[in-house]
Amino acid sequence: MKQCSKCKKRKDENEFGKNRTRADGLRIWCRECESEYARERYEKKRGSVKKYNNYKDLHRVAGGVKQKRCGRCKKWKAENQYYQHSRHKDGLAVWCKECANTATNSCRRRRAVKS
Numbered sequence: 396m397k398q399c400s401k402c403k404k405r406k407d408e409n410e411f412g413k414n415r416t417r418a419d420g421l422r423i424w425c426r427e428c429e430s431e432y433a434r435e436r437y438e439k440k441r442g443s444v445k446k447y448n449n450y451k452d453l454h455r456v457a458g459g460v461k462q463k464r465c466g467r468c469k470k471w472k473a474e475n476q477y478y479q480h481s482r483h484k485d486g487l488a489v490w491c492k493e494c495a496n497t498a499t500n501s502c503r504r505r506r507a508v509k510s
């Protein structure tokens with residue numbers, strides 16, 4: 396019998412996978428925990444795929460016009476309502492022009508107050 400270091404249950408040696416680098420030649424986690432871990436990792440991977448879907452959620456075509464959802468005002472706006480942003484996947488800024496202008500204006504105003 397060997398105790399699993401993850402679930403702390405005592406299980407038969409054949410419930411553990413092999414690990415030649417260990418003194419007892421067995422893995423420290425039982426097979427059940429190993430597969431649980433593998434599944435978690437798989438689901439995390441799928442989570443990152445979800446992120447990619449999120450990217451799709453921010454884009455749509457309405458009335459033949461490509462639109463993007465603004466990350467600030469959350470409104471759907473035509474792609475030409477966004478500034479170009481070459482580093483982004485879609486080549487567009489996250490915020491619409493209106494929001495971007497509002498942000499820079501308030502920034503300028505703050506700077507103006509300072510000087």
Ligand SMILES: [Zn+2]
Nearest residue numbers: 399402425428
């Ligand atoms: Zn276990």
Ligand SMILES: [Zn+2]
Nearest residue numbers: 465468491494
């Ligand atoms: Zn906006």
